[in-house]
Amino acid sequence: MAIETGEFRRLIETHQRMVFSLSLRITGDYATAEEVAQDVFLALHRSGEQLCSDDHTRFWLRRVTVHRATDALRRRSVRPESAADEWTEGGNFETSAGRSPVALEARVEDILRLLPEPLRVAILLRYQEDMLPDEIALMLGQPVATVKTHLRRGLEFLRRKAAVTLKEYVRGTI
Amino acid sequence: MELFDAKFEDQSDDHFEEYLHQQLRPVPEPRGFADRVLARAESESAVPAKVIVMPSRRRVWTSGAVAAATLLAGLLTQQVEVRRQRHKAEVAQQQFDAAMRITGETLDETRQQLRDAGVEIGK
Numbered sequence: 001m002a003i004e005t006g007e008f009r010r011l012i013e014t015h016q017r018m019v020f021s022l023s024l025r026i027t028g029d030y031a032t033a034e035e036v037a038q039d040v041f042l043a044l045h046r047s048g049e050q051l052c053s054d055d056h057t058r059f060w061l062r063r064v065t066v067h068r069a070t071d072a073l074r075r076r077s078v079r080p081e082s083a084a085d086e087w088t089e090g091g092n093f094e095t096s097a098g099r100s101p102v103a104l105e106a107r108v109e110d111i112l113r114l115l116p117e118p119l120r121v122a123i124l125l126r127y128q129e130d131m132l133p134d135e136i137a138l139m140l141g142q143p144v145a146t147v148k149t150h151l152r153r154g155l156e157f158l159r160r161k162a163a164v165t166l167k168e169y170v171r172g173t174i
Numbered sequence: 175m176e177l178f179d180a181k182f183e184d185q186s187d188d189h190f191e192e193y194l195h196q197q198l199r200p201v202p203e204p205r206g207f208a209d210r211v212l213a214r215a216e217s218e219s220a221v222p223a224k225v226i227v228m229p230s231r232r233r234v235w236t237s238g239a240v241a242a243a244t245l246l247a248g249l250l251t252q253q254v255e256v257r258r259q260r261h262k263a264e265v266a267q268q269q270f271d272a273a274m275r276i277t278g279e280t281l282d283e284t285r286q287q288l289r290d291a292g293v294e295i296g297k
Contacts, residue, residue: 021200108197128198
C-alpha cells in the first residue's frame with residue numbers, strides 16, 4: 001500500500017537534501033543525481049515500507065540511494081578522472097600531462113570524484129552522513145575491516161591530493 | 175575569500191577530518207524537487223479503472239451463479255474429454271486388430287510358399 005500523500009511530502013522534505021547529496025557525490029553528475037534521487041523516493045512510495053521512525057527511514061533511504069547511485073555510475077561507465085596508474089598507494093599524484101589546471105577554489109568534492117567508487121562511498125557515509133564504520137558496514141553488508149580500510153585509503157588519497165592542489169592554488173594567488 | 179592552510183601533510187588527521195566534515199555538508203536539492211517527485215508518484219498511482227459496483231444482495235446471487243456455471247462447464251469438459259479418449263482407444267484397437275490380421279495372413283502365405291518349395295517348418 002502506498003504512503004499517504006501528506007506523509008510522503010513530509011518524508012521528501014525531511015530527507016531530500018541527504019538523498020540528493022549522496023546521489024550527486026557518488027555519480028558526479030547533476031542530472032543523473034536528480035533522476036536517482038527521484039527514483040529513490042518513488043521506490044519508497046511504492047514499497048509501502050513500514051517505517052517505524054525517521055531513523056529507520058533514513059537508514060532505508062541511505063542504503064537504497066547508495067545502491068541506485070552506484071548502479072547509475074556503473075551504467076554511465078564514468079571512470080574516475082585519474083588514470084589507473086595514478087591511483088597507487090604512496091604513488092605520484094601528478095597526471096601524465098603534468099599538473100592539472102587549478103580551479104580558483106579547489107573543492108574536496110572535485111577531488112572526491114577521483115576516488116574509486118567503494119572508497120568514495122565510504123568517505124561520504126562517514127563525513128557527510130556522520131556514520132560510524134560499523135554502521136557503514138552494516139548498511140553496505142561489508143566487513144567492518146573492509147570499511148575501515150576503504151576509509152583509511154580514501155583519507156590518505158584525499159589528503160595528498162588536497163595538499164598538491166591547494167599548494168598550487170596558494171602559489172597562484174600570492 | 176578565506177585562504178586555507180595548504181600544508182595538509184603537516185596537519186593532524188583530526189584537522190583534516192574536520193575539514194572534510196565541513197566541506198561535505200549536504201548540498202541543497204534542486205528547486206521544486208519535492209513537487210516533481212509528488213507529481214510522478216501521483217501519475218504512477220492513477221490507474222484507470224472500470225469497476226462495476228453491484229448492490230450487495232444481488233452480488234451474493236451473482237457469485238453463486240458464476241460458481242455453478244463454472245462447475246458445470248468443468249463437468250461438461252471432463253465428459254467430452256472422456257468420450258474423446260474412449261474413441262481414441264477404439265481406433266487404436268481397430269488398427270491393432272487390422273495389423274495382426276495382415277501379419278497373420280502374410281505369415282500363412284509365407285508358410286505355404288515354403289511348403290510348396292519343399293521346406294517343412296514347425297507350427
